[in-house]
Amino acid sequence: MDKTTIERFSRGAALAAVLSTAGCKSQSLSYTNPVWDGNLADPAVLEWKGEWYAYGTGSEEETGRQFPVLHSTDFTNWEPSGYAMDAVAEPNFKEYWAPEVVERDGVFYLFYAGNRRMRVAKAESPLGPFKDCGVYLFPEWEFSIDGHPFCDPDTGEWYLFFARDFLDVERVGTGxxxxxxxxxxxxVDGPVKTVLTAFADWQIYERNRKMYDSVYDWHTVEGPWMVKRDGLYYCFYSASNWQTPQYGVGFAVAEHPMGPWKDGGNSEYATVLNGMDNGLIGPGHNSVAIAPDGKTHFMVYHSWNPARTARVMCIDPIDWTDDGPRVINPAFGNKEFVR
Structure with a gap:
């Protein structure tokens, strides 16, 4: 980060610390991780009219309805609410990944990857049924996934953050x-800008991976999610191989959604969320939601269950420290967060 951004970053963290202790009546939130122990990878949470909806990647064998949906009235207890959309009626359409739903002007839009490329579906309810709109957002690329639509809360402008492959960078892979x-x-409206490509060894996906008619030491940075806070834009991301314990969450920071972006972590490990010394396996591909207190940011993420048969949904609060956002005590088990 440059000096000006670091100073703003530190001032914002200090202000948050003061506000969190000044004249605030404590509130608590009790929950048990995982909050959902069925398979729900890449969980993306939408808050709508005081209730929460979580959308995720389902099991590969699901060939009918796609994208399991969970619903909660308190953010801690979740119930299944069917599936978001029917399978797309196109030949050989497969690999339904990483759904996310947003609302604009009374219409709900589901962004997802199908056939490893970004698509959009529409509905009149957060529960669907969503109808695919029939177009790829980036037909020129073989790979564009993990779409995250973000509305700037101050300007009302909409942006799409997403992951794609980069072959012309030092660390070849997904960025x-x-x-x-x-x-x-x-x-889309205007040019595509780069947010972040891999910069560290811990972000390796696979060495000597065969890709695009060649062989690379392939790196992966994926799963973007945006939060605007104290005038700065934070882009959370997940990196490394989703099938391994090394997978985790980092962040980048900028003064505008289109950049320039600076990574806020380090070159050794995922700083926001990782599986070190907490029993989690490959935690990541997160969303961020506001808790029922209307103030606290919670990270919603998946982690492998101990048997590695499913990626299950967890929630934990975020602490905005001088060194950047950190998930507080990420782990399975009974939790109580007191603000």
Whole structure:
């Protein structure tokens, strides 16, 4: 980070510490991780009219309805609410990944990857049924996944953060990009900008991986999620191989959604969330939601269950420290967060 950004970053963290202790009546939130022990990878949470909806990647054998949906009235107890959309009626359409739902002008839009490329579906309810709109957002690329639509809370402008492959960088692999969304929410408006590509050994996906008719030491940075706080934009991301314990969450920071972006972590490990000394296996691909107190940011993420048969959904609060956001005590088991 440059000096100005670091100073703003530190001032914002200090202010948050003061506000959190000044004249505030303590509130508690009790929960048990995982909050959902069925398979729900890449959980993306939407808060709508005081209730929460979680959308995720389902099991590969699901060939009918796609994207399991969970619903909660208190953020801690979740119940299944069916599936978001029907399978797309196109030949050989498969690999439904990483759904996320947002609302704009009374319409709900589901961004997802199908056939490893970004698509959009629409519905009149957060529970669907969502109808696929029939177009790829980036037909020029073979790989564009993990779409995260973000509305700047101050300007009302919409952006799409997503993951794509980079072959012309020092650490070849999957990285993050951003582009403005069109008013129809189904097209892009303007040039695509790079947010972040891999910069560290811990972000390796696989060495000597065969990709694009060649062999690379392949790195992966994926799963973007945006939070604007104290005038700065934070892009959470997950990196490394999702099938391994090394997978975890880092963050980048900028003064505008289109950048320039600076990574806020380090070159040794995932700083925001990782599986070190806490029993979690491959925690990541997160979303961020506001808890029922209306103030506290919670990270919603998946982790492998001990048997490694499913990626299960967990929630834990975020602490905004001088060194950046950190998930507080990520682990399975009974929790009580007191603010």
């Amino acid at each position: 993050l990009s951003v582009v403005r969304l069109g008013d129809d929410m189904m097209s």
